[in-house]
Amino acid sequence: MSTSTSLTGPSADPAARAGRQKLPLSPLLALAMAAFLTLLTEALPAGVLPEMAHDLSVGEPAMGQALTVYAIATGLAAIPLAKATAAWRRKRLLLTAVAAFAVANTVTALSASYPLTLVFRLFAGIAAAAVWSELVGYARRLAPPRLQGRAIAITLAGIPLALSLGIPLGTLLGALIGWRPTFALVTLVALALLGWIQVSVPDAPGQSPEHQRPVLQALRLPGVAAILGVTAAYVLAHNILYTYIAAFLDAHAMGSARGSVLLVFGAASMVSVFITGALVDRRLRPLTIAGAVLFIAASGLLAVMASSLFAVYAAMVLWGLGWGGVATLLQTAVTDAGGDRGQALFVTTCNSAIAGGGAIGGVLLSALGPISFPWTALALLAPVLIIVFAARTHAFPTERPTAR
Template identity: 40%
Template sequence: MTRAILQDDAGGTPADSLPHENQPHENLGTFQDTSSDSSALVHRFPWAALLIMALMGFLLIATETMPAGLLPQISAGLDITEGTAGQFVSAYALGTVVAAMPAVAITRSMRRKPVFVVGILGFLAANLVTAFSADIVLSLAARLLAGAFSGLLWGIIAGYARRITAPEHAGRALAVASLGTPVGLAVGTPFGSWLGTTWDWRWSFGVLAILTLLTVLLAVFLVPDAPGQHAGTRVPLVRVLGFPGVAVVLAVVVTWMLGHNILYTYIGSYLRSTGLPLPVEIALMVFGAAAIAGIAITGGVIDSGLRRLSLLSLAAFIAAGVIIIVGHASAAAVVTAIVLWGIAFGGAAAQLQTAISAASGHNADVANAMLGVAFNLAIFAAGVAGAVMISNFDGLVLPAVMAGLAAVALLFAIAGRRTAFPT
């Protein structure tokens, strides 16, 4: 079956050898290239290519979140209010939400490497404009464009990683390719803020542009090509949403990430409410280090136990929220809870990408674009909801909301035992 499907993707055997579109779980190895180089490649784990994808993920996360730590500098540099400077984050998220699905849908038949390289180049151009622009309208347009290319890249990275990896290591490949998310949160944003504070906020975007240029060069030389989606397996976006399990995974994404971002974005408000001598920077660094450990754990077991891993991660989120509430007077308890929270979050992206890729089969790129939109909607909603909460309640309400939303996500995951998170 695998060989027949691979030949069909390369234009060899008839389309009727492919799995039916309503059987998305069948043989996730259908994404492999069949050139002689690619055939050899899938039998060894493509560390270099996956780490380059992880580096790109790091840059996407750092670019998205970094302005939050540079609002005073951006405000002074462009002679605008901090509220207007805050739209650097909103414009990026809006670009991702609006462009992700159309961009992935348009490019899903194209070979993966050219799309990946063009996406990186577009992202590079947007960061360069942001670094040099003196006009707020042009800067926001550049951020919108950066978000659009980010949506395209997030949409294809998961499927691309699976295409160049042997099927039995698909989950592990996603765990490695997803490593950039926790590293970006742990290192990228604080480092960018330090650069902007020490030198100038434009240096932060300049360094990101330099790193993006390095990434595209590495991608050209070290990332193998892979075929796009075969015409016989492409279905309309609405029908992908209707695949058994896809909507369930998206519901888990929205509730899980909404709860996470409500506390993560406003963790400073929570820490001020506790009165503990725990700086926000230290708390975020502990979280990021724990998240990297979570990625390592996920990479080791995801291919053999996705369902158990996802349920345990959600349960750990609930436990962390409870500990953060109950133990708010103890620094040791809070740090312990942050470590548990970070470990559970670290593998979340890989777990969710693996689940939605399995549920959508050949249409994994489109499904992952939907997942990226869901992530960004959760980030946007968390910013609004969290602001309302801290304006009307004590910061201790935030972990309670996180735990409650994680519990809802856990119920969704349990209900998806047949299609979304199968046993």
């Protein structure tokens, strides 16, 4: 699928006009809700893990594999799924993926079998690969070139919204009404989203066989490998810290502040989303540098001043500001450099780093303890900053190609 593919249908005509000044909010918000649904489905088990483990008669470490299976499935499925569905009409693919979420969450809500639950978590992870591979391409097609970054920011706002609101709310509902009804409510969200997409989001054709190109060939395009390297290190650093933040806070006698600490992080992430959305079309490079610097500063505070609750809250603000807009920045950059093939590689890289964060963080926790997390993040983020500074020609150019 080429990034220049035109949308079809009456709602596409305004987006194609060069003089268009406004973004089509309804379809972009529908895409944002798809991102929200994808991340909520992925992470909700973390908030109700003990209850799920008890009802399915397994230990909590085994139940935690419900998250691992999802992330691995998304990472492994992204490239082959992009190839297998390249000729599909884009709206059909998006609707199929959202319907798969409805099925997977329904089965999860009803299942009394741990193996069956894992199978449908894997099924949902594959559906997530389809959604993530489509969101940025759709957002770009719905916007004129000078506003594409802002359109991507709106679409990806569902990510921090799910982290800061959806997952805590899901955890609260799980405590109040049980984890099974909570997953059933997520199914209802998916069904409502199906109707919203059907009514609001215009269609787009897939690629004809003669125009399909191998996804891995995008690695040869200037800038793509650098962006994927930054993505892997950035996401890995974040997930090592975020996945085990409870253990880190407990180690410093701050376990009771976990909820407020994560709330501060989520609020700062939302601020970052709004700032990124307003500036990404003109300031992608400086925003990426600023995000890395803020995340490095946050990691430094956590490394040397974690005994101070004030320093921890300050680190959460810096971390949230450095993290909230990174999905928009990196996906905009990789799609500028590699088109939709670059986007498929991004999904694989990002989800592999998510899975790797949990695994590597577990090893670090056992071998070195929670104090190692911020130091590991610093070690990962230092080369990120070096790469972003150095890759000024293709990966993170001073002027975006579509903004010229």
